[in-house]
Structure formats: C-alpha cells, structure tokens
Amino acid sequence: MTDPSTFRSHCPTNYALEHFGDRWTLLIIRDLLFLEKQYFREFLSGEEAISTNILSDRLKKMEKDGLIAHRSDPADARRQVYLLTDKGIDLARIMVEINRWSAKHDPFTDVPPDYARRVEEDFESVIAQAVARARAKL
Amino acid sequence: MTDPSTFRSHCPTNYALEHFGDRWTLLIIRDLLFLEKQYFREFLSGEEAISTNILSDRLKKMEKDGLIAHRSDPADARRQVYLLTDKGIDLARIMVEINRWSAKHDPFTDVPPDYARRVEEDFESVIAQAVARARAKL
DNA sequence: CTATTTAAGTTGCAAAATGAAAGCGAAATT
DNA sequence: AATTTCGCTTTCATTTTGCAACTTAAATAG
DSSP: OOOGGGSSOOOHHHHHHHHHOSSSHHHHHHHHHTSOOOSHHHHHTSTTOOOHHHHHHHHHHHHHTTSEEEEEOTTOTTOEEEEEOHHHHTTHHHHHHHHHHHHHHOTTOOOOHHHHHHHHHOHHHHHHHHHHHHHHHO | OOOGGGSSOOOHHHHHHHHHOSSSHHHHHHHHHTSOOOSHHHHHTSTTOOOHHHHHHHHHHHHHTTSEEEEEOTTOTTOEEEEEOHHHHTTHHHHHHHHHHHHHHOTTOOOOHHHHHHHHHOHHHHHHHHHHHHHHHO
16 A cells, blocks of 8 residues: 555545546556456557556556555466456446546547446446456456 | 547546546545635645646646636636536536545545445435535536 | 567656746735 | 735746666467
C-alpha cells in the first residue's frame, strides 16, 4: 500500500485519486476486468499504447496499493500473471458507471449500442458477470 | 470541448480519462457537487491545496470539455460563479460510487459512518439530492 | 546443446506537466 | 484616494511522462 500518511487528505474522492488519478491505471483495470488480459505483453497491446516503463511502474504501484497481485505463470516461468484483488474487483461498479457516462456523452464512442442497452437494462448482471469472471481467477 | 480527434481512443474508459484522468479535476467536481463551492477562492481552500495556476488551467479545460460553465457574479463583478453543466452533473453516480469504494477500503476514511450508511441504504436519493441541488443552479 | 526468439522488464534522456511563489489589473471597500 | 480582494498569469524548479535502446532470464528451433 502506498503510504497513506502521504495522502493529501482522506476525503473519499482524494483516496480514489491517490489510487487511480492518472492517465493509465484505469486502463489497466479495464484490461483486467473486461478484456481478460493478464500478461505484461497484453497490456502493452492496447490502442492507447502505454510504454513499458510506465506499465512497469503502474503495475508495481497498483500492487503496493492492493489493487492487483501477480504470480509467475506455471506454464511459462518467464511470464507473470497479473490479476485483480478483491479491492480491485470492487472497482467494477465505478468502471461500469464510467462506461455509461462515456457512452452517453461521447458522440464518437466505441461502445456498441447493444452493450450500452444491456448496461442500461441489466446493470446489475453486467457487473455481476465481470466480478464473477475476475473472482474466478483468485 | 478538447479536440476529440486527439484522444488516444474512444474506449469509454479512455474518454473518461481524457476528461478527469489527473490529480485535480474530480476534486473540483466534488467541490461543486457536494460542497456547494462556486468561487475560484473557494476551490483554493480545500485541504488538498491546489495552486492557482493549476486551478485556472483545470477550470478552463473543464469548460472546454463541457463539464462546467461560468458566469460573472451579479453581486460582485470581480467574481466568477462556476457551475456544473448537465454533463458534469451526470458524473454524480460515478462520484457516489467512488465515495462508496473509498469508504469501504480506506481504513482512515473521513466519511462519517452516518453518511456511509445512508449511501448504502438510500443510494438513489443521495444521488437525486446532489443532482437536484446542482440543477437548481442552472 | 547452441543459437535465436520471446517475455518482462530497466536505463537514459528529452519533453511535458506540476507546484510554489510572486506579480498584476480590475473592481470593491474603507 | 488608498487599500484590499478577486481572479488570474508568469516564472522557475521539480516531478512525471514517453520514447527508444538495452538487459536478463527462460523457452523454442535447428
């Protein structure tokens, strides 16, 4: 955990910002939660093009902060498997609300209309599904 | 609006990050939405201690991005009154979910137990109230 | 079993963002 | 008329970011 005594405040908004108030962390959460990515290489391949040093830094910080954990892949000792902790999985509701907000306000959104409709009509099960998939990896 | 053609992607997570993927924007949203702040001076007074140049930059960017608007105060022509647009007000659900997440995971949280309970038990009306207060200013 | 490819980083450096402090012009108050 | 207040802008030092090249260990191919 990043030393909480260095936090600017313990206002809940600020607590969240200390965890993901940057341009990359939530993209990694998205990859883990919705896109089922788990390897360093896979996070690099997103269209936002994170660079290796930033990815490396963020994975370390997210682990310190308790959002993710990592194990070495039993099938290939070079690989690390990254996965969300319960604390990270608990971001699912925030993430889906973000998806709703962006789908509503971005005229160029990538969100397929079918998914947007499902989020509106079946919010709870969209979350439950993502949570269940992530929990299954613990 | 910040030129959407410069966005790294139109993934909804990234769309959101292009709006508030930094250490300050959500604190200003919090001040507007929950703490009823509306003057430059008031935003400066938060315990996170934003500096004047950053505050000035963020207010401009947020206005370009359509999250806030400003008017000059009829009672004092030196002052600007800042307020949330509908797009900004629509962040209320995300903000309340962030409050829930932080209240749950921050052992040092500032969130009073009473408010936390109210958010759990009466989520919709907590949001409705903040939204109504913000809309009343439009 | 040697050579090369692949995974997961690290390092170096330039560019951009951040933050503290001081300065400034216009409007309001004394 | 002089002073204070508001909402900034400017300057400059520090921090963060991002690109590219390099490294190390493990897997695979010949």
